[in-house]
Amino acid sequence: SVNPDLASERQTASFSVERLTALLDGGAEQTQIRRAVVEAIESDPVFSRENQYFQTQNERYEAAVRKAVHLQKKMHEMGWTENGPEYKYIYRALSGDVAFLLHRVFMRSISVLGSDKQIAKWIPLATQHKLIGSYAQTELGHGTYLQGLETTAVFDTATQEFILNTPKISAMKWWPGDMGRSATHIVVFAQLYIHGKCYGIHPFIVQIRSLQDHSLCPGITAGDIGPKMNFEHIDNGYLLLKNVRIPRENMLSKFCEVQPDGTYVRQGSQKINYFTMTTVRISLISDEVLTPLMKACTIAIRYSAVRRQSKLKPGEQEAKILDYQTQQEKLLPQLAAAYAFHFINNYLQELFNRGYGEIQRKNFDMLPELHALSSGFKAVITQHCTAGVEICLRACGGHGYSLLSGLPSLYTKILASCIYEGENTILLLQTARFLIKCFMAASAGQPVPPSVTYLAAVKHRKCPAKNKLDFLSPDIYTEAYQHVAVRLTSSTAAKLQDLIQSGVKKHDAWNQCTVQLVQAAKAHCHYIAVKNFAETVEKLETKAGIQKIMKYLCDLFALHGIFSNTGAFLHDGYTSAAQIDMVTASYLDLLAVIRKDAVPLVDAFDFTDKCLNSALGSYDGQVYQRLYEWAQKSPTNQMSPAYERYLKPLLHNTLSKL
Amino acid sequence: SVNPDLASERQTASFSVERLTALLDGGAEQTQIRRAVVEAIESDPVFSRENQYFQTQNERYEAAVRKAVHLQKKMHEMGWTENGPEYKYIYRALSGDVAFLLHRVFMRSISVLGSDKQIAKWIPLATQHKLIGSYAQTELGHGTYLQGLETTAVFDTATQEFILNTPKISAMKWWPGDMGRSATHIVVFAQLYIHGKCYGIHPFIVQIRSLQDHSLCPGITAGDIGPKMNFEHIDNGYLLLKNVRIPRENMLSKFCEVQPDGTYVRQGSQKINYFTMTTVRISLISDEVLTPLMKACTIAIRYSAVRRQSKLKPGEQEAKILDYQTQQEKLLPQLAAAYAFHFINNYLQELFNRGYGEIQRKNFDMLPELHALSSGFKAVITQHCTAGVEICLRACGGHGYSLLSGLPSLYTKILASCIYEGENTILLLQTARFLIKCFMAASAGQPVPPSVTYLAAVKHRKCPAKNKLDFLSPDIYTEAYQHVAVRLTSSTAAKLQDLIQSGVKKHDAWNQCTVQLVQAAKAHCHYIAVKNFAETVEKLETKAGIQKIMKYLCDLFALHGIFSNTGAFLHDGYTSAAQIDMVTASYLDLLAVIRKDAVPLVDAFDFTDKCLNSALGSYDGQVYQRLYEWAQKSPTNQMSPAYERYLKPLLHNTLSKL
DSSP states (O other), X not given: OXXXXXXXXXXXXXXXXXXXXXXXXXXXXXXHHHHHHHHHHHTSGGGOOTTGGGOOHHHHHXXXXXXXXXXXXXXXXXXXXXXXXXXXXXXHHTTTOOSOHHHHHHHHHHHHHSOHHHHHHHHHHHHTTSSOEEEEOOBTTBSSOGGGOOOEEEEETTTTEEEEEOOSGGGXXXXXXXXXXXXXXEEEEEEEEETTEEEEEEEEEEEOBOTTTOOBOXXXXXXXXXXXXXXXXXXXXXXXXXXXXXXXXXXXXXXXXXXXXXXXXXXSOOTHHHHHHHHHHHHHIIIIIIHHXXXXXXXXXXXXXXXXXXXXXXXXXXXXXXXXXXXXXXXXXXXXXXXXXXXXHHHHXXXXXXXXXXXXXXXXXXXXXXXXXXXXXXXXXXXXXXXXHHHHHHHTHHHHHBGGGSHHHHHHHHHHTXXXXXXXXXXXXXXXXXXXXXXXXXXXXXXXXXXXXXXXXXXXXXOOOXXXXXXXXXXHHHHHHHHHHHHHHHXXXXXXXXXXXXXXXXXXXXXXXXXXXXXXXXXXXXXXXXXXXXXXXXXXXXXXXXXXXXXXXXXXXXXXXXXXXXXXXXXXXXXXXXXXXXXXXXXXXXXXXXXXXXXXXXXXXXXXXXXXXXXXXXXXXXXXXXXXXXXXXXXXXXXXXXIIIIIHHHTXXXXXXX | OOOHHHHHHHHTOSSOHHHHHHHHHTSXXXXXXXXXXXXXXXXXXXXXXXXGGGOOHHHHHHHHHHHHHHHHHHHHHHTOOTTSTTHHHHHHHTTTOOSOHHHHHHHHHHHHHSOHHHHHHHHHHHHTTSSOEEEEOOBTTBSSOGGGOOOEEEEETTTTEEEEEOOSGGGSEEOOTTTTTXXXXXXXXXXXXXXXXXXXXXXXXXXXXXXXXXXXXXXXXXXXXXXXSSOTTSOOEEEEESSEEEEGGGBOOSSEEEOTTSOEEEOSOSTHHHHHHHHHHHHHIIIIIIHHHHHHHHHHHHHHHHOBOSOSSTTXXXXXXXXXXXXXXXXXXXXXXXXXXXXXXXXXHHHHHHHHHHHHTTOOTTHHHHHHHHHHHXXXXXXXXXXXXXXXXXXXXXXXXXXXXXXXXXXXXXHHTTXXXXXXXXXXXXXXXXXXXXXXXXXXXXXXXXXXXXXXXXOXXXXXXXXXXXXXXXXXXXXXXXXXXXXXXXXXXXXXXXXXXXXXXXHHHHHHHHHHHHHHHHHXXXXXXXXXXXXXXXXXXOGGGHHHXXXXXXXXXXXXXXXXXXXXXXXXXXXXXXXXXXXXXHHHHHHHHHHTTHHHHHHTTOOOHHHHXXXXXXXXXXXXXXXXXXXXXXXXXXXXXXXXXXXXXXXXXXXXXX
């Protein structure tokens, strides 16, 4: 039975939830396929996540391996293939709680970096799981700056082998997933040396564990790096290499080869490497970042519709906390952001697909723009969504702090996305470098990629809004965002030039501008996100109330951004203080409007209870019952030795009667 | 041996670290006492936290109980008493990792709310640990709003007993620490009924576990609420009461008594109750909030001085990440905030002591101001410090995400402080209510408490700063903060009045202003914090470089606040855009200045390595060695059954040679 406080929220939906779900999925057929996958996964007890919050790191790892192995069987059973339409839904259905994700990265790196012969040898073995692969790039002392990696691979012409070493403790490979306890083979990145000369970083296939008994191979020291904030199911590992010899054929050689006599031959373009990073950054947005935020919104908004606290009107019963303006101000902007980023993800996917097509035709022109957008949006979206999940957690008060709410694990997981696949500040500076370059080019009248042509366009110098309703016009707010992005880019470019002209060295000048460069990169992405949301809404079907509610969310997303960052809009007088007051008024009005549809808007994400795995977020809103039942199953409710050992002696002077 | 990259940071300190430590401690004798306590605790293996990051919730609980019991012995051994000078350092030395904290709350509530007779009976028993106490207020469905609590205590004149019940699942007591597995007696808050009439919430002493064998008493259902984001060492519990009878004497009756015939007698003032909450909110700031931020700063700044990543200047070795402006911009404002809040904590303590003195003299005049300041600062400081710890964590990249860095547990612990002892938004609204009331009074020429007299004062309408150096003048920035606080309070007061005059009901109008009221409350606290920091610096000794470096930190704290929230200062033109650019320039300059003393500034916090419990933050900066050694001890490096069970069968077609 559904909690009546939640049921009533659904009766007044202004739009068709089912249609919105279909829109999010990309069509009703996709929804059907997705639901079939979810059903198949969730009905299989091997994939259950029921005890997840009670498990130790060892138990989580073991369960993830069990699931990974079982998944092979399941796919065969269901007729799912890696190229089939079901595949992309499996990971979401498992909530990522499965091992051997790096096995896929191992395979992809061989496919991309290996010669045809290497692909023919290794890919079938990996596909049939006759080995377990991983990918070892990061070192204890080296992350983002690949040129700084210290692992060495010295070519020995006598034996036609590479000799691999991690010469210092900081050179130890550290973090690779699946490597701590599972992997038998890895792709290792190391500095290639031939006849004493360094040729830079190259990839090598190295066997680290026996296929007979899984013992470590000679010269290999490896293990698990220990407890982390999340990812307990993954055996992130460390690896020391001491004079490990591998055959010459094990250097991945699509682009570079070492010939038997030690001649180094470079062939083809390596630009495609950047494309690989772009691929990864775009692909992680959906599953690793948007899904957690959507889940957090679902949990926090459903809970806020059933939780009652204090009285809003004297004499009435306690109010739903969702009716408080401050609670709406916490949660609804996160909901709007989840939709905004869903649509920008579609935009990036499209751009990516177009770019991939061009690259197939050996045209690399789109790469810089793709790199800048994927870097910037990876940073902006992960940052925004991480903050959003934290807000959802805190908005649920004490119960949000219980692991059983599901929110702590969502937070600790999404937080990692700010760090992995490129640290966010560094990524934003990549975007900023592109922006500055394009701004200079555009200022000089040279052509620039489509996403940055606006940098050269001169528009209004004042925001034309006359009343608060004007700020519900996408043209008005999109232009305000555009103006801010141009201003921050141009003023930082000017500061940079001034510094250089005043004699500061180029690299010092750059460092002295980085705080402001980061601001410019964020403003650029924010502008594109707002513009894309507005354009998407424009094209939506007007039926079933979809366009109307999406328009409200778009407005909220845009106005929340202005409200939270008024200084950027006020700075050069483009927006006046009176206009900022109009923004505030419209923004607060919108909260009350969207609040009415808040529950249907999270229902449209279509997470099952098992997928949410939350005592607060279930579809029926029976929060207290679920918390109590679940808590009783906690291992902390088993007998503890603490009583006999410590409490009994302490209470030794027992009083029969107090 | 100290990492040379860290050693060099210490050689150039502009001030005496030892003197700054003494300043933070409140005198060199205090430093001595604190160090003696730390030494005694850390040399005792029972108190070791070495394996903490590897332990399960059950193991953490057991260790915390063991430590709590051992602490009694230790105190006796060392001659420490609860009233001695050492006492306040014990908790910090233990990093709070100890059980029976609620036992003290149990005792305090009896001391404050109990009659002399009750105090005489229960306090000696509790002091001698002949029982273990806890404090049960929060219910599954009810937190902040005490009037909403559902547990009932019905007086039975026939037996002279109270009959306690938790009539619904939402009435179940939920969260009380030490109650899940340890406590034998608790103070329960319940709605008192006599002859069918409700008299509101009252406190009752209830025995829940046998003193003989620790089994649950008749009518009691209790257990542990399960896994949480942190506080694994605490057995937060649940409790159901079914017709539990307690004698009439067990209602704490300093202020209210039920006479044998059921007559309800109220005696004395209950205002002191508010003072209890004030006490708790102020007392938690130091140990629960500032210490974690100071630890996080120590870890992140030391790590940033030894971690090298990318090149700042071409041709040189990789740069310390602390030399990047973006890294400074992350960490140094947190450091400045730690000092700012340390000094505001001193200010609150003093105010509190004065207030306590007044209350002893039955003068309750200071209570509203104390309540407003303690509520507001509890919210602002916990929020700011929680964000600060998260920034420190993320600034350490991947290694910050390892539990072994110590940062994840600092974050997950400090996060709770935003929720417990009053949810932050609700607290800020309490402060706002006080501000609005005082603003109205001040506007009408009535006297108001000292901390809010500024609301009536009319000062400059424009910031007088003419160049960036002017913004290093405390008068300039303090007045800017004051101006913003007045503007936000007065404009929200005006909005509130407008709404009410236009016919909106008072409670609706209030709700429609809450987002802005929260802003006003924050601005008020921020202003007081800046003003207090500046006044503190003014009074410092000029010797040993202390005043100079504290002045820089004060400037940084103030300018960072303006830089991060420029809209508030630009809004009515008090600060011009050109002046904001001056702020930005001075702010960025300050980062480079303070960076030079960053390591000495965290050294002054004087945390031992054991107390930090961090592979990244140790005094010697041997980060990589420590991470590797520690990871090897992780239980995840013991044999897992996963290989035999899942991997071996998967790899069954073992290939003797690939």
